[in-house]
Amino acid sequence: MATPGIVIRLSGASSTSAPSIPNTEVAYTLTAADNETPEHAKIYFVSDVTSIIASASLYESDKASSGTTTPPAWIVCKFINGRDTDNSSGAPKTSPHTLQTPPVHDSRIVINGSTPRPDKEADYHAWYDQEHGGKLALVPGWRGMRRYALAKTFGEVETADFYGVNFYDEVNGLGGPEWKAGVTEWTLRIRENAAKGNIRRVWRVEGVTEG
Template identity: 55%
Template sequence: MSVPGILMRLVQPRDGTNPPADSSSSPIAPCPNVEAIQVMEANDEAKPSRNTIYFLSDITPLLSSPSKYNEDVSAHGSTLESVAWVICSFINGRDAANPGADNVAHLLPKAPVAGSVLVANGSTPRPDKVQHYHDWYDQEHGEKLTHVPGWNSARRYKLEKVYGEAETANFYGLNYYDEVNGLGGPEWKAGVTEWTMRIRSNAAKPNVRRVWRSVANKAPQH
């Protein structure tokens, strides 16, 4: 059975080079089953500074072998200091058209426009608190984020595989916002509740939070 999900291709250009984010450092088809491609660059001054997100109809071919990852490293090793593949399966999501529903399709209803913001928050609850984490996100946290001005969509994922060196979490929440948004404002701060604090105290390790700026969308090759 097909397992939809994403490949986050995290790369850092070598010192002294600064190729455009949507250049060959973001290949059109590094793997099979690509349905949509989002090209991102860091908006938080952290490294790695580039993230290309490939929406895949089926991630399973990537889970059994690193061959495609190895091909990617070999093809771009001269221009990239690091290449990591973070492969995740789709859990659920929400869209602005119906923010109360969490059973949306994997693909976003519209691609993020250039300059818009993606907040990717990775969480690793303790093994005995995993269901508690899902309940919090589905019943409270995800809905509260829909009230932040400029919010457009959210998608949740489970980590399945990583190739290369990357700081990872067991679960990811990806929230897409307009370039002008309410991040850091009162609606966003209202999402930090007593339940949120319990979730943080139940974490096996600190969150992995990255903020990205959308650069471009690419059409996959079939």
């Protein structure tokens, strides 16, 4: 059975030399919108990540051809579920894997990486699916969300066990009252039960490539 997921390619150099990855349905080219490093990324939405997880050959080829002193890093994740505008307040769906409408140029993607303690993992998933995801959907400009579980890493990169990827218009309510309202007692409990700190990056969409 196919295992849909994403490959996040992080690099200090422009993604113009990023490789093709088999089974890619769509890819988003990104630049940092948060003044953090690395400054460039590309997210590949892949219909089946099984072969990528099983072998480092694709990554090693990318590393060899990158031509930079700091090689790229890959974060490979398996799809868990997602929300779109048509089910923003309901239960998350296990399909479709890709967004119904791809993000436009200059829109924002916020990627949060979380690592709950093993004994608190069920509470983390319940929080995201029952409360947190729905509250983020209330933020002006929100367009969709996808959740993933870490499957494999290649190269030097800080990782988390789970990732929430939220998509917003260029003009949005990030940092505003609706966004701040997402911090609840349950949210604070999730933070207290984390095995390590949250990883948060904000990206600007530079381009979308089909297939």
